Amino acid sequence: MHFITGLKIVLVLQISFFAFIAFSAETGIYEIPVSDYVTGRFNPEKHPLFVNLSNTDIPVARKNLYLRKEAALALSKMLQDFRKEYPKIKIYVVSATRNFYSQKNIWEEKWNGKRTIAGIENIKAMKGDMGKAKAILQFSSMPGTSRHHWGTDIDINSLTNEYYEKGDGLIIYSWLSKNAQRYGYCQPYTSGRTGGYSEEKWHWSYIPLAKNFLNDWNKIYKETEGSFLEAIPFDGSVYIKELAPLYVNNINPECQ
Numbered sequence: 001m002h003f004i005t006g007l008k009i010v011l012v013l014q015i016s017f018f019a020f021i022a023f024s025a026e027t028g029i030y031e032i033p034v035s036d037y038v039t040g041r042f043n044p045e046k047h048p049l050f051v052n053l054s055n056t057d058i059p060v061a062r063k064n065l066y067l068r069k070e071a072a073l074a075l076s077k078m079l080q081d082f083r084k085e086y087p088k089i090k091i092y093v094v095s096a097t098r099n100f101y102s103q104k105n106i107w108e109e110k111w112n113g114k115r116t117i118a119g120i121e122n123i124k125a126m127k128g129d130m131g132k133a134k135a136i137l138q139f140s141s142m143p144g145t146s147r148h149h150w151g152t153d154i155d156i157n158s159l160t161n162e163y164y165e166k167g168d169g170l171i172i173y174s175w176l177s178k179n180a181q182r183y184g185y186c187q188p189y190t191s192g193r194t195g196g197y198s199e200e201k202w203h204w205s206y207i208p209l210a211k212n213f214l215n216d217w218n219k220i221y222k223e224t225e226g227s228f229l230e231a232i233p234f235d236g237s238v239y240i241k242e243l244a245p246l247y248v249n250n251i252n253p254e255c256q
């Protein structure tokens with residue numbers, strides 16, 4: 001009896017051990033399954049591999065912005081070097097990791113007409129869920145499909161492309177376009193792509209980690225035929241399986 005109980009414990013420990021290894025190889029985070037990680041179903045505030053940017057030298061627009069530690073370290077170095085050249089111009093982070101639930105809030109507020117959408121006067125008057133989804137998808141991801149879930153992506157200063165076309169914005173954008181890759185950062189949503197999200201000059205991604213999470217996302221999409229995205233439904237999620245891979249993968253080739 002005792003032996004059998006002992007054997008069960010050994011077996012459970014062995015199974016847990018293999019689960020541990022399977023998860024750790026992908027994300028570096030042991031207790032979160034990869035499919036939960038890449039769809040943002042975890043709390044970055046509680047995870048030791050994430051850092052609160054308020055505890056670093058990275059300037060922030062608000063409290064409680066989190067990034068993976070490697071991404072924050074590279075960003076800190078990049079901004080230090082920018083400041084050496086342009087001490088008077090401020091670059092600061094306005095958004096970093098957003099989990100599934102915060103992305104769900106953004107998406108549903110837009111879907112239900114409670115938050116404005118560029119170029120759309122009244123989304124509730126629009127006919128057809130596909131058209132509504134595509135209108136929101138110009139600049140916002142569906143929950144479960146955002147690079148902001150991964151702890152690798154940031155938005156800076158201003159969420160309008162016009163800001164980066166003159167003055168400080170232009171200096172910042174030109175400097176980042178030339179230098180960001182030296183620190184592992186890249187602009188995923190450039191102009192001139194043939195689909196996906198519109199150009200976002202404010203969104204930068206730490207590629208050494210993000211490229212792995214993009215591969216994981218695609219691998220799980222293929223294995224589950226997209227059904228891993230349906231674990232938690234949200235308003236307007238009806239076309240998620242069809243639209244998500246087109247938007248997730250339509251990025252600047254230099255960021256892959």
Ligand SMILES: [Zn+2]
Nearest residue numbers: 148154155203
């Ligand atoms: Zn962004």
